[in-house]
Amino acid sequence: MLKIKQARIAVLIGKNGQTKEEIEKRLGVKIDLDSKTGDCEVVANINDVNYDPVSILTAQKVISAINRGFNPQKAMLLMDEEHDLEIFNLMMILGKSENRIKRIKGRIIGRNGEMRRAIERYSECLVSVFGKMVAIIGTYENLQVGRKAVSMIINGMPHHSVLKYLEKVYNEKKKEEFRQLYKPEF
Numbered sequence: 001m002l003k004i005k006q007a008r009i010a011v012l013i014g015k016n017g018q019t020k021e022e023i024e025k026r027l028g029v030k031i032d033l034d035s036k037t038g039d040c041e042v043v044a045n046i047n048d049v050n051y052d053p054v055s056i057l058t059a060q061k062v063i064s065a066i067n068r069g070f071n072p073q074k075a076m077l078l079m080d081e082e083h084d085l086e087i088f089n090l091m092m093i094l095g096k097s098e099n100r101i102k103r104i105k106g107r108i109i110g111r112n113g114e115m116r117r118a119i120e121r122y123s124e125c126l127v128s129v130f131g132k133m134v135a136i137i138g139t140y141e142n143l144q145v146g147r148k149a150v151s152m153i154i155n156g157m158p159h160h161s162v163l164k165y166l167e168k169v170y171n172e173k174k175k176e177e178f179r180q181l182y183k184p185e186f
Contacts, residue, residue: 002060004038005131008067012040019072023062026079027055031063061085065137069130077126077137086147088134093154105129107153115159119149122166145169 004012012033013020020031028051030043042059045051058079065075065085077083090101108129109116116127123146125138136146145166152162 002040002042002063002067004033004040004063004067006038008069009033009035009038011072012063012066014072019066022072023059023076026050026076027059027062028052029055029059031059065128065135068133068135069128070126070135070137074126074137082139083137084140084143086136086138086143088136088150088154089132090134090154091132101132104154105134107159108134108150110159115153115162118163118166119146122163122170123149 011019013035014022020033023029024031024045028045028048030045032041032043034040040063042056042063044056061078061084062075064087065078066072068085068087078085090104094100094104107115108119108127110118116129119125120127123136123138124142125136125146127146127150128135134150136143136150138146149162149166152165153159
């Protein structure tokens with residue numbers, strides 16, 4: 001059973017129920033959503049051709065991503081097996097101090113969203129800062145880079161150090177891709 005925030009219920013349902021319908025159709029599940037309380041349950045639709053035993057977990061990940069501030073199109077990347085979701089609960093990490101949480105959220109976003117965009121660009125992940133949570137969607141390798149960058153910021157590392165780390169990892173990755181692309185075959 002998932003609990004959906006009131007502000008995100010309409011996003012999960014979508015215009016004329018399209019988002020909810022698309023998740024149900026693509027994964028072969030049924031989503032029972034109480035729009036008054038926010039209670040959400042994903043039930044297997046075994047007779048559906050798209051149903052897979054992992055579908056319930058995948059649907060829960062997609063719903064959780066939407067609940068954490070991602071738009072539905074980005075959240076649906078999680079239907080691909082290669083993508084995963086990482087959630088940082090800032091309240092669990094930093095404590096209940098509203099000012100401390102607000103400051104760290106501001107550091108993760110950066111001036112005019114520059115830091116968040118840098119993390120997204122160099123780690124090739126999607127980042128959402130919503131409520132007291134920070135969520136990241138990406139492939140396994142990229143998620144490790146994004147997770148480390150966010151952890152560095154939470155732990156108080158200066159932005160320039162985080163950017164240096166991100167650029168280094170990104171450049172190494174691109175060099176390796178280039179080597180693989182132009183590797184001579186004998």
